[in-house]
Amino acid sequence: MSFLSIRNLSVRLKKGPPLLRRVSLDVQAGEVRGLVGESGAGKSMIGKAVLGILPPSVEITGGEILLDGTDLLRLPPKDRRRRIGASCALIPQDPLTALNPSHRIGPQITDRLVDILGWPRSAAEARARDLLAEVQIPEPDRVLRAYPHELSGGMRQRILIASAFAAEPKLIVADEPTTALDVTVQKQILKLIAGMQARHGTALLFVTHDLGVVSKVCQNLSVLYSGMVVEDSAVTDFFAAPRHPYSRALLAATPKYTDPAAGLTPVPDEVIAAVRAEVAAFDAGGIA
Amino acid sequence: MALLRLLAIRLLTTLVTLAGVAVIVFFVIRVVPGNPIAMMLPPGATEDDIARLSALYGLDQPLLTQFGIWVAGVLQGDFGTSITTRQPVLDLVLGRLPATLELAIMALVMAVILGGAAALTGTRFRGGRTEGAIDVANGMALSVPDFLWGLVLILLFGVLMPVFHISGRVSPALDLPFTTDFYLFESLLRLRFDLWADIVAHMVLPALALAIPLAAIIGQLLKQSLKETMNLDYVTLARTKGYGETRVILREALRNAALPTLTLVGVQFTFLIGGTVIIERLFSYEGLGNMAIDAVINRDLPLIQGIVLLFALIFTVVNLIVDLLYAVLNPRLRHA
Numbered sequence: 001m002s003f004l005s006i007r008n009l010s011v012r013l014k015k016g017p018p019l020l021r022r023v024s025l026d027v028q029a030g031e032v033r034g035l036v037g038e039s040g041a042g043k044s045m046i047g048k049a050v051l052g053i054l055p056p057s058v059e060i061t062g063g064e065i066l067l068d069g070t071d072l073l074r075l076p077p078k079d080r081r082r083r084i085g086a087s088c089a090l091i092p093q094d095p096l097t098a099l100n101p102s103h104r105i106g107p108q109i110t111d112r113l114v115d116i117l118g119w120p121r122s123a124a125e126a127r128a129r130d131l132l133a134e135v136q137i138p139e140p141d142r143v144l145r146a147y148p149h150e151l152s153g154g155m156r157q158r159i160l161i162a163s164a165f166a167a168e169p170k171l172i173v174a175d176e177p178t179t180a181l182d183v184t185v186q187k188q189i190l191k192l193i194a195g196m197q198a199r200h201g202t203a204l205l206f207v208t209h210d211l212g213v214v215s216k217v218c219q220n221l222s223v224l225y226s227g228m229v230v231e232d233s234a235v236t237d238f239f240a241a242p243r244h245p246y247s248r249a250l251l252a253a254t255p256k257y258t259d260p261a262a263g264l265t266p267v268p269d270e271v272i273a274a275v276r277a278e279v280a281a282f283d284a285g286g287i288a
Numbered sequence: 289m290a291l292l293r294l295l296a297i298r299l300l301t302t303l304v305t306l307a308g309v310a311v312i313v314f315f316v317i318r319v320v321p322g323n324p325i326a327m328m329l330p331p332g333a334t335e336d337d338i339a340r341l342s343a344l345y346g347l348d349q350p351l352l353t354q355f356g357i358w359v360a361g362v363l364q365g366d367f368g369t370s371i372t373t374r375q376p377v378l379d380l381v382l383g384r385l386p387a388t389l390e391l392a393i394m395a396l397v398m399a400v401i402l403g404g405a406a407a408l409t410g411t412r413f414r415g416g417r418t419e420g421a422i423d424v425a426n427g428m429a430l431s432v433p434d435f436l437w438g439l440v441l442i443l444l445f446g447v448l449m450p451v452f453h454i455s456g457r458v459s460p461a462l463d464l465p466f467t468t469d470f471y472l473f474e475s476l477l478r479l480r481f482d483l484w485a486d487i488v489a490h491m492v493l494p495a496l497a498l499a500i501p502l503a504a505i506i507g508q509l510l511k512q513s514l515k516e517t518m519n520l521d522y523v524t525l526a527r528t529k530g531y532g533e534t535r536v537i538l539r540e541a542l543r544n545a546a547l548p549t550l551t552l553v554g555v556q557f558t559f560l561i562g563g564t565v566i567i568e569r570l571f572s573y574e575g576l577g578n579m580a581i582d583a584v585i586n587r588d589l590p591l592i593q594g595i596v597l598l599f600a601l602i603f604t605v606v607n608l609i610v611d612l613l614y615a616v617l618n619p620r621l622r623h624a
Contacts, residue, residue, distance in 0.1 A: 051528045056415070078532065085530020097521040102543045102619060116530040147619040160525075 002026035009063035020227040032204040034214035037224035043207045047173040085116045089164035091174040095156035099148035106144035109163045131162035154185040171203045211254050226279045246275045302604045309600040324371045324587040368590030377594035386469035388575035398499035403506025411514040429504035434563045438497035438570045453490040455572040494571040513545040554610030558603045
């Protein structure tokens with residue numbers, strides 16, 4: 001059975017247009033699934049819904065989010081928070097804003113272990129030291145006592161990764177974890193996340209708009225357009241032969257670093273029109 | 289190191305500020321109409337009497353000479369003699385300072401507690417009726433000045449429901465074994481809770497009158513600041529860790545949101561100290577402000593000068609404390 005199973009999840013702006021249209025996807029234990037799509041396609045929204053951090057301006061209008069067989073949406077808020085905190089974690093997009101500027105690094109890694117999971121403080125601190133070593137941060141004792149502003153963006157992202165893995169979660173949502181980073185650092189961070197995932201056997205929901213990243217770290221992917229899953233494939237199948245016309249156009253639009261002269265290929269208008277028609281048909285009640 | 293440098297700079301600017309205040313107060317109170325001699329002599333005094341009394345207090349000298357004499361005295365710790373009471377100004381002023389400090393600090397504590405509670409409750413239940421009710425209460429508290437709150441409180445808790453004292457600092461019948469003028473603190477230290485309760489019962493209403501407008505400002509600003517902080521990434525990340533709303537507000541948001549509020553509280557606290565002048569009068573509370581009004585009515589020039597200088601000193605010290613607190617609360621500033 002899959003660890004995370006999203007069934008027909010619909011989300012919309014309160015009294016506004018739909019943002020997710022009956023999205024279904026599964027993440028098996030230890031699987032890395034990519035969520036791709038253009039800006040506004042709703043890929044981050046799925047991660048937020050799973051982690052219970054949807055903004056107050058949106059509401060869930062239907063569907064289920066099954067975590068280890070339990071529908072999170074049916075749990076009372078407190079139980080839902082505890083369950084998510086104990087078995088899921090987030091690697092956020094922007095390491096510069098995701099650490100609390102007035103807390104030291106140490107407590108920001110150990111807080112969940114101590115406050116939510118009831119570890120003794122000494123055990124949690126030992127764990128934090130091990131994690132910093134694992135994400136290749138030298139002088140862990142100095143870093144644990146540092147404040148976020150004393151560390152570089154790359155360092156902070158490593159710390160956030162360490163913090164995400166702290167409680168050995170079953171599932172991590174990585175929300176464009178390299179987008180805010182310097183290109184030279186992006187590759188290292190990506191390698192680090194992939195390596196940690198493999199060692200810990202954590203399932204990963206990897207939100208990105210970069211198909212190159214998907215081909216390197218993911219086993220499966222879901223392609224979203226306008227809040228609808230248009231393709232759900234294994235990565236190898238997808239890159240060999242994408243099934244949906246939009247997927248094919250998206251793949252063709254990926255810039256090729258080996259051939260800069262080729263320039264950029266936009267997604268053709270007729271493909272956009274076709275996929276928009278699909279969305280419209282869905283909204284009208286037809287089967288997409 | 290940074291803190292020491294800050295202290296040194298602030299000490300220097302404090303001296304410059306005080307010098308400026310000394311010049312202004314000295315000349316302004318001599319330019320405005322009315323003079324102390326006229327207040328002291330009975331009607332029908334002769335020109336001769338006036339001249340003799342003026343010479344006695346040095347008021348017949350040129351202004352600049354008078355200023356020189358006063359400044360020379362101040363630099364040696366002699367602030368002159370009060371014309372009305374014939375006691376040294378320094379003794380008078382220092383004798384009243386503790387009463388005003390205790391009142392102002394009690395008012396500040398009340399304002400922080402009331403305003404903080406309003407902001408936290410409003411943030412916890414934001415977007416609902418509770419927040420609306422808090423906003424309305426804040427607006428009302430803010431639009432009524434402290435002396436009107438004083439009258440309202442006297443009417444409510446002094447007349448209609450007489451639960452607190454509305455006049456004085458302590459019941460006259462009580463025997464005070466105190467060695468300092470910090471009655472509130474000393475009664476606590478001496479574990480004389482009977483006296484402490486009486487002193488508090490005298491202070492509650494004037495302190496509350498001073499606190500209400502400041503509490504409203506703190507409540508409004510802190511709530512705004514908290515609500516903005518609650519949308520930041522690190523707060524969202526804390527939610528995924530399993531923290532509930534209340535803990536997220538207290539643990540993650542409060543400290544960062546408090547920083548901008550703190551600066552404003554410093555500025556507003558100096559206004560509150562200014563407010564003690566009227567409030568002390570209203571409640572016949574024997575502090576600096578009450579004495580200041582008497583001094584102005586009697587044209588007691590040396591006493592006015594002493595009180596104004598002391599108020600200026602208090603203001604600069606409050607600002608210094610705020611700056612230091614800011615540095616302590618904000619790690620980015622501490623290491624700069």
